[in-house]
Amino acid sequence: MRRSPLVIAAFVTLLPLAGCGSNPSKNAPEATLASAHGKAHRGVGLRPVKFSNTPRLTSGPYAGRADVERFIDRMQARGYTRPELVSIFSRVRPDDWIIEYMNRQWRPSSGPNGAWTRYRARHITPAMLAKGSAFWNQYAAALDRASKKYGVPPEYVVAIIGIETKWGGYMGKHRIVDALSTLAFDYPRRADYFSDELENFLVMARQEGFDPFQPVGSFAGAMGYGQFMPSSYLAYAVDFDGDGQRNLWNKEDAIGSVAHYFQQHGWKTGEPVAVPVSAASPGVLETGFRSSYPAGRLQGLGFRAPVSLRDGQRVSLLQLDAAGGYEYWFGFDNFRAITEYNNSTYYAMTVHQLAQALRARHGGRYAKTTPAAGAAAAHPG
Numbered sequence: 001m002r003r004s005p006l007v008i009a010a011f012v013t014l015l016p017l018a019g020c021g022s023n024p025s026k027n028a029p030e031a032t033l034a035s036a037h038g039k040a041h042r043g044v045g046l047r048p049v050k051f052s053n054t055p056r057l058t059s060g061p062y063a064g065r066a067d068v069e070r071f072i073d074r075m076q077a078r079g080y081t082r083p084e085l086v087s088i089f090s091r092v093r094p095d096d097w098i099i100e101y102m103n104r105q106w107r108p109s110s111g112p113n114g115a116w117t118r119y120r121a122r123h124i125t126p127a128m129l130a131k132g133s134a135f136w137n138q139y140a141a142a143l144d145r146a147s148k149k150y151g152v153p154p155e156y157v158v159a160i161i162g163i164e165t166k167w168g169g170y171m172g173k174h175r176i177v178d179a180l181s182t183l184a185f186d187y188p189r190r191a192d193y194f195s196d197e198l199e200n201f202l203v204m205a206r207q208e209g210f211d212p213f214q215p216v217g218s219f220a221g222a223m224g225y226g227q228f229m230p231s232s233y234l235a236y237a238v239d240f241d242g243d244g245q246r247n248l249w250n251k252e253d254a255i256g257s258v259a260h261y262f263q264q265h266g267w268k269t270g271e272p273v274a275v276p277v278s279a280a281s282p283g284v285l286e287t288g289f290r291s292s293y294p295a296g297r298l299q300g301l302g303f304r305a306p307v308s309l310r311d312g313q314r315v316s317l318l319q320l321d322a323a324g325g326y327e328y329w330f331g332f333d334n335f336r337a338i339t340e341y342n343n344s345t346y347y348a349m350t351v352h353q354l355a356q357a358l359r360a361r362h363g364g365r366y367a368k369t370t371p372a373a374g375a376a377a378a379h380p381g
Contacts, residue, residue, distance in 0.1 A: 055082060060090040067185055071195065078203050088202075088212060094182045095174060098219045102187055114323035116346060123163060123350045124357060132158050132358045135167040142240065142252045150259040151269030155355035155362070157258045160341060163351055164227040168251070171224065172217040176201060180221040180230075197221055200230035207234075208245065215249075224248025226258045236261040265340040266333055273334040273352050274318065276327065278304040287319035289331055289339045289348060298330070305330055318345055 062068040072085040136143060136158050143154035158167075165171045180201055183194035201221065205212040217223040221230065228237060228248055237246040240256025247253045280302035285291070295309040298317060309315070309330075316331035329349070338348035 116320040117323040146259040150263040152259040155359040159355035176215045225254035267337045
């Protein structure tokens, strides 16, 4: 999700999210945030929260922390009173496991060792295809409506939700306010980023009227079916089912929000995502989704694509460490749009190939938008 809005780990970075929220009335010390989730957050069970009149943080693990007091001061500019914020942070509990997890170092191996093949095999399986197809069938109307409105083929929305949460099978178990506070106050390397996300989460709670202690999600604070970070929620979440709430735990809202996210990050309707190219050595050329070359230059070096490319068209040169040797692909603007959700070549390619395998099960209505469809469908995992 993700500036990467969505943060996960290793290949799955956090992931990569103004609108329909209802603001509570005046911020009196004893104000109650009426839960907006009775209808919108069906199954989440969020409850109203009452705030005390405590003027300073004197209890809980964060008592006496100058950085937390500064954050409380900062949040008063976002519509909260100090008593409200003190009440919240007296109840927040840091999670040591999150810090331990973030501090683990991933050490890539040198040379080709089949890492891509193993990574892909974990995410594109017969079980995933069956679950993805069932999700698509169940929510076909919402997916088609999102595709028409935002120009993103249904298979990519289905694939994102599948990779992120297995279509709701696992959406995380960490209390969001605890996870974000832990990373904001006890993980200096990315404290600024997570402090901003904690601020955005509390703004989100105020706008949508829910108890900030109720939502749970990933260890990094990503939420709902699409695992949006709070900043992405504020910028890109949409009320797609028309009930007056933007609710990422609602499948229709999640479908519309993922499609809207892609549209806002440069998805080009009808354009390709990625195509495999014939093997050649990149030499000293940079590879990865951030690389950008005129396609003609790469073709002159021996990379051959199975589709015609426009004069001057720029592509990324993608290198995948597959079993048996490196694979090379050209990535287009839509591939880069997927990496805005998660800054990883492997993540984006997995989304692409899962999407194509799912499309193969549902016919070829959108296959023309992705010239690599045939190649991907031939290896559905």
